Amino acid sequence: MAKLWGGRFTQPTDPLVERFTSSIGVDYRLARYDVVGSIAHAKMLGRCRIISPAESRRIVRGLERMLRLLEQGRWQANANAEDIHTDVQQTLERLIGPVARKLHTARSRNDQVSLDLRLYCRAAVDQLSLAFRAVQRSLVSVARKYERVVIPGYTHLQRAQPVLLAHHLLAYVEMLERDVERLADARKRIDVLPLGAGALAGTSLPIDRRYVAKLLGFPRVADNSMDAVSDRDFALEVVSVLANAAIHLSRLAEDFILWASEEFGLLVLDDAFATGSSLMPHKKNPDVLELIRGQAGLIVGQLTAFLTMMKGLPLSYNRDLQWDKRFVFETVEASHDALMVLERLIRHVEIKTARAQALVGSDTLYATDLAEHLVTRGVPFREAHEIIGKVVAAAERRGVPLRGLSVAELARFSKQLDRSARALINAHRSVEGKRSLGGTSPGQVRAALRRWQQRLGKR
Numbered sequence: 001m002a003k004l005w006g007g008r009f010t011q012p013t014d015p016l017v018e019r020f021t022s023s024i025g026v027d028y029r030l031a032r033y034d035v036v037g038s039i040a041h042a043k044m045l046g047r048c049r050i051i052s053p054a055e056s057r058r059i060v061r062g063l064e065r066m067l068r069l070l071e072q073g074r075w076q077a078n079a080n081a082e083d084i085h086t087d088v089q090q091t092l093e094r095l096i097g098p099v100a101r102k103l104h105t106a107r108s109r110n111d112q113v114s115l116d117l118r119l120y121c122r123a124a125v126d127q128l129s130l131a132f133r134a135v136q137r138s139l140v141s142v143a144r145k146y147e148r149v150v151i152p153g154y155t156h157l158q159r160a161q162p163v164l165l166a167h168h169l170l171a172y173v174e175m176l177e178r179d180v181e182r183l184a185d186a187r188k189r190i191d192v193l194p195l196g197a198g199a200l201a202g203t204s205l206p207i208d209r210r211y212v213a214k215l216l217g218f219p220r221v222a223d224n225s226m227d228a229v230s231d232r233d234f235a236l237e238v239v240s241v242l243a244n245a246a247i248h249l250s251r252l253a254e255d256f257i258l259w260a261s262e263e264f265g266l267l268v269l270d271d272a273f274a275t276g277s278s279l280m281p282h283k284k285n286p287d288v289l290e291l292i293r294g295q296a297g298l299i300v301g302q303l304t305a306f307l308t309m310m311k312g313l314p315l316s317y318n319r320d321l322q323w324d325k326r327f328v329f330e331t332v333e334a335s336h337d338a339l340m341v342l343e344r345l346i347r348h349v350e351i352k353t354a355r356a357q358a359l360v361g362s363d364t365l366y367a368t369d370l371a372e373h374l375v376t377r378g379v380p381f382r383e384a385h386e387i388i389g390k391v392v393a394a395a396e397r398r399g400v401p402l403r404g405l406s407v408a409e410l411a412r413f414s415k416q417l418d419r420s421a422r423a424l425i426n427a428h429r430s431v432e433g434k435r436s437l438g439g440t441s442p443g444q445v446r447a448a449l450r451r452w453q454q455r456l457g458k459r
Contacts, residue, residue, distance in 0.1 A: 018082075023322050027084045028077035029329055031070055033119035034088045037112065039063045040215040041195060042103055048208050051102045059103050062096035084116075085109050106207050108199040110229040110317040115195045117325065119216070121238050124332045125187045131339035132180045132245070133456060136173045138346040140452045143169040146351045147449070148442070150360050150427040151266065161368055162360050162430045165351060167440040170448055172252050179245040186237040193218040197228035200316040226316040235328050236306055242335045243296075243303040249338055250296035253289040256349070260286050265355045270348035273341075288345055292338045299334060302327045360427040363402035367392055369424045369433065370402075370417070377416040387414050 039060055046056020066088070069075035081087035092100040143166035153163035193216065196202065196209035202225045209221045222228035259267035269286060277283035306327040309320055367388050374384035391413050395402050403425050410417035424430065435441045 021082070021319075021322075023083045023325070024077055024079060024081045024087060026326050026329065027113075027116075028087075030084050030113075030116040030120055030325070031077055031088065032067065033116040033123075034084050034112070035063050035067050035070065037115045037119060037195065037216065038088065038092075038103060039067075040212050041107060043215060044208055044212045045102070045105055047211060048206050050105055050205050050207065055099050055102055058096055058099055059092070062092050062100065065095060066091060083109070085112055106198070106203045106205045107195060108197075108229070110199050111194050111197040111225075113321075114197075114229055114231070115193070115216075117232075117235060117328065118190050118192070118194065121190045121235060121328065122187060124328075124336075125183045125190065125238065128242070128332065128336060128339070129180050129183050131336055131343070132176050132183075134343040135339055135346065136176050136452070137456050138343045139169045139173050139176075140449060140456060142346060142349060142351075143173075143445075144449055144453075146353070147445070148428075149351060149353050149356050150431055151356045152359050152362070152365055153440075159359075159362055159365055162365050162427045163440040164431055164442065164445050165356065166445050166449065168255075170445070170452065172248065173452055175248040175251075176245070179241060179248060182241040182244065183238075186234065186241055189237060190234045191218055192220045192222050192228075192234075194222045194228035194231070197222060197225035200226050200229050230313065230316040230318075230321075232306075232310060232321065232324050235324055236303075236310065239299075239303045239306055239327055239331045242331050243300045245335065246296040246299040246338075249342060250293045252342075253286075253293040257286045257289050257293070260289075264359075266352055266359065268350040268352060269345070270350075273345040273348060288341055292342060295334055295338055299331050302331045357427070363395070363425055364392060365427075366402065366425045366430055369430050370421055372433075373421050373424055374414060374416050379414065379416060387417075391417070 042051075042056050042059040042063065045051045046053045046060075051059075066075060075091065077084060078087045078091075081090065089100065089104065092103065147164070147166050149165040150162050151165045151168065152159040153161050153168065193209060193213040195212055196207050213219070213221050222231075256267060256269075258264050260269055269284065269289075271284075273288050274284045275287040277285065306324065309323055313320055370391070371381065371384040371388045374387060375381050379387070391402065391405070391410065394409075394413075395405055398404070403422060407417075407419055407422065410421065431440050432442060435444060438444065
């Protein structure tokens with residue numbers, strides 16, 4: 001196929017080079033954004049009389065027709081084109097004739113691809129933010145459903161203290177909120193128009209970049225043409241935010257995987273979101289969650305590769321940047337898919353409340369409550385910690401739970417360990433006492449649920 005840059009060359013490109021340098025298999029995703037950006041550019045060229053208003057209108061009509069065909073699924077990228085920019089240009093020429101060649105006036109593929117990628121990233125951020133919100137709403141929904149259920153909280157994967165299940169789930173709502181905030185912050189740096197920078201130096205033609213920015217909804221115009229064509233910070237930031245989010249989703253997946261195991265027995269996955277074994281008839285596997293957990297490694301790898309690629313590039317544009325789109329597209333698409341399936345999976349989980357009650361029957365979960373009881377009786381915390389540690393060790397030596405020790409036996413460790421102390425060995429009483437701001441008491445959690453419902457709205 002004809003090249004946009006072929007005039008200087010006297011020999012055809014080697015077929016192997018054609019295949020190696022082609023990016024159409026990846027950047028076809030930019031088709032819509034390339035056409036939208038081209039419409040704005042063509043309007044500006046006509047407005048500034050760089051091409052005639054009639055030529056501008058004809059080009060715009062052709063591009064708008066292409067956009068309709070694309071949205072109707074009647075135009076697809078040509079797999080033999082060098083890139084999506086070439087394909088759009090050549091398709092337009094077939095539709096409206098030679099006047100289409102004036103479209104590329106006062107722009108380069110260098111500023112064009114930067115614009116396309118920014119338009120893609122802006123749309124992706126908006127779409128991903130909605131997907132994150134959907135997962136947050138699903139977590140809040142399950143938290144409300146099981147608002148009074150108490151489970152063991154863990155540190156070092158060892159039972160630590162009782163917490164409300166809702167409190168545990170809301171911890172992930174908080175994590176995802178930070179991801180949404182980071183996406184919103186990244187969007188500010190996406191929202192800068194690079195078009196008009198040309199190949200690297202701007203143009204001598206009397207273009208109006210602010211007019212193009214207005215048409216495309218960009219609040220700012222890039223101030224430096226060399227930076228405009230070589231900057232990929234905005235794309236790196238999107239991948240970085242999603243890598244962080246992938247870690248959050250992986251941690252959530254791991255919790256659910258553990259809870260769904262027979263050893264925990266706390267959670268049941270809906271059959272629609274689990275798989276079986278080709279050999280073992282009894283298996284119900286959390287494959288969706290495992291894929292989300294594994295996917296985090298792939299996304300972190302994309303970020304690492306992207307950063308490594310960028311670190312040695314001199315100003316301004318270099319063809320290495322052809323790879324940037326693969327990192328962005330694969331990360332965005334994988335993240336969106338994971339969020340969509342996770343939102344539905346969460347809404348259909350079942351919590352085994354009887355099992356939760358059994359799990360919080362372990363007396364050692366209440367050791368901290370006993371230590372804090374001593375503090376309320378005037379015992380310094382370090383001494384209280386040591387006293388309860390000795391109580392726990394004594395119970396373990398005897399092979400009995402803490403409540404298996406009589407009041408007289410407890411009193412040998414401290415006179416303050418009376419009947420009121422033994423009454424603290426109770427799951428609901430334990431969480432009820434955690435009234436500090438942000439704690440796991442029912443009142444604190446209920447208030448948090450109300451806040452999140454108001455913030456996220458109902459679906």
